[in-house]
Amino acid sequence: MSIFTSQFYINSPSFMQDSIVSLRGLGFKLLREGKTFRDMLSKLEESQYYSAEELKEVQREKLRLMIRHCHDNVPYYRKLFRRLNLRPDDFKEISDLNKLPILTKQEVKADPEEFRAKNIDRRFIRKVFTSGTTGSPLGLYRDLHSINFENAIVRRQYNWAGVKSSARKMVLRSSPIVPSSVKRPPFWRHDCFQRAMLLSAYHLSEENIASYFEKILKFKPVALETVPSAVYLLAKLMHLKDMKMDLEYIFTSSEVLMPHQKTFIRQQFNCKVFDHYGTAERAAAIGMCEKGTYHIYPEYAITELLPIRENDGYFEIMGTGLNNFAMPLLRYKTGDVVMPSSKKCTCGRNFQRIELIQGRMTDEFFMTKDGRFVSLLSGMLSADLKGIIETQFVQEEFDRIRVNIVTSKGYTGLEESKLRKSVKNFLGDDIQVDIKRVSSIPRTEGGKFKQFISKIKEDSNEKVRF
Numbered sequence: 001m002s003i004f005t006s007q008f009y010i011n012s013p014s015f016m017q018d019s020i021v022s023l024r025g026l027g028f029k030l031l032r033e034g035k036t037f038r039d040m041l042s043k044l045e046e047s048q049y050y051s052a053e054e055l056k057e058v059q060r061e062k063l064r065l066m067i068r069h070c071h072d073n074v075p076y077y078r079k080l081f082r083r084l085n086l087r088p089d090d091f092k093e094i095s096d097l098n099k100l101p102i103l104t105k106q107e108v109k110a111d112p113e114e115f116r117a118k119n120i121d122r123r124f125i126r127k128v129f130t131s132g133t134t135g136s137p138l139g140l141y142r143d144l145h146s147i148n149f150e151n152a153i154v155r156r157q158y159n160w161a162g163v164k165s166s167a168r169k170m171v172l173r174s175s176p177i178v179p180s181s182v183k184r185p186p187f188w189r190h191d192c193f194q195r196a197m198l199l200s201a202y203h204l205s206e207e208n209i210a211s212y213f214e215k216i217l218k219f220k221p222v223a224l225e226t227v228p229s230a231v232y233l234l235a236k237l238m239h240l241k242d243m244k245m246d247l248e249y250i251f252t253s254s255e256v257l258m259p260h261q262k263t264f265i266r267q268q269f270n271c272k273v274f275d276h277y278g279t280a281e282r283a284a285a286i287g288m289c290e291k292g293t294y295h296i297y298p299e300y301a302i303t304e305l306l307p308i309r310e311n312d313g314y315f316e317i318m319g320t321g322l323n324n325f326a327m328p329l330l331r332y333k334t335g336d337v338v339m340p341s342s343k344k345c346t347c348g349r350n351f352q353r354i355e356l357i358q359g360r361m362t363d364e365f366f367m368t369k370d371g372r373f374v375s376l377l378s379g380m381l382s383a384d385l386k387g388i389i390e391t392q393f394v395q396e397e398f399d400r401i402r403v404n405i406v407t408s409k410g411y412t413g414l415e416e417s418k419l420r421k422s423v424k425n426f427l428g429d430d431i432q433v434d435i436k437r438v439s440s441i442p443r444t445e446g447g448k449f450k451q452f453i454s455k456i457k458e459d460s461n462e463k464v465r466f
Contacts, residue, residue: 010179018190025191032151040152052350055298062322067091076114103332115327125326146324160290167222172199172230185211201230209237223249228257235268236389240408247271283319283332295351313339387411392441395454400432
């Protein structure tokens with residue numbers, strides 16, 4: 001359970017909550033400054049400039065270690081290897097992974113304990129849950145090695161930006177930092193050990209935005225750590241009130257950063273944006289370098305890209321994690337879609353380049369009657385829409401979509417007409433578009449913002465299955 005949802009934290013006065021947040025930060029700081037972390041970061045700083053062959057050798061070495069661990073300690077893989085008559089020595093090259101079947105989320109959900117390594121003491125692993133946007137959260141295990149490596153990967157990206165570990169930062173994420181019962185500022189809590197100010201994403205509104213603006217200006221952060229939907233809302237509200245501030249860096253993660261969001265955020269804060277993609281299953285990781293290019297991190301996982309349809313440029317990510325020994329997943333289909341590129345990045349790293357991270361196939365694609373999947377969000381919100389703070393698309397039927405919008409006082413019927421036209425231009429004139437004004441758009445149990453929701457069941461039409 002998160003400390004922020006405990007009754008002790010919720011019922012504590014704000015000064016006590018500051019103390020709790022700071023003690024939590026001290027634990028993170030100690031973990032992120034330990035010898036294991038420093039050694040990992042040092043190796044990552046070196047390997048980022050390896051040749052393509054050197055990077056493959058890093059992957060081979062890690063894969064051989066992980067395969068043997070799975071064979072010896074993970075019940076699911078012990079049974080699978082026995083059934084396929086495979087031994088650890090059968091995996092010498094990365095291509096030998098093809099000897100294993102593709103692993104789906106449904107298989108992991110069916111019995112997560114089968115994937116938990118039995119040689120790792122439960123006291124030294126952490127159980128986390130996916131956000132459960134489909135109504136069924138998945139429990140996952142992580143070990144300290146994996147947590148340290150994740151921290152080192154993130155720290156390396158901060159180094160790409162030139163942000164020091166001691167830099168003052170603010171954090172605007174999905175954790176309920178401030179209880180919902182609080183109606184007046186402060187809507188933030190301080191972590192003195194990490195020199196961070198944690199902002200509540202759940203109190204952002206026209207009424208409260210002036211308080212946020214004044215506090216951020218006073219705090220003077222070098223960087224903002226956030227999720228795309230939260231910082232986009234912050235930027236929208238500030239823009240609405242003609243508030244302008246300069247930030248040096250914004251780091252986004254946990255949700256897909258859409259192109260229109262990135263453009264607006266950069267303009268509003270006059271800053272550089274660094275985005276990071278990862279999975280709760282620790283099966284793949286992608287990050288944006290100082291040149292603004294997405295790269296697959298080869299030290300993190302072996303990432304295979306599965307074509308979705310012929311010649312359309314979109315691929316599904318399938319990953320083999322190389323660092324989480326508590327719950328290793330081999331050839332795991334993530335359900336996330338990307339568009340790779342063969343171009344080299346001027347940053348000089350020999351990492352696979354990704355042109356676009358699209359998101360979930362079933363969550364970010366509009367399904368048509370004839371079985372097509374249309375990338376819904378890549379361009380639909382590029383229209384100049386004033387007075388609309390947040391937008392959510394809900395596919396009700398194959399030929400009908402509902403658009404939930406949170407509006408400001410400047411919203412007019414003209415904007416509604418422009419939005420409807422934009423949707424129809426994108427999906428076709430035969431699509432029925434219902435626009436509904438709402439006071440707010442609820443987040444998932446995990447605190448994530450869902451820009452697109454499909455209410456069409458996968459089995460309602462065989463043509464739409466992957």
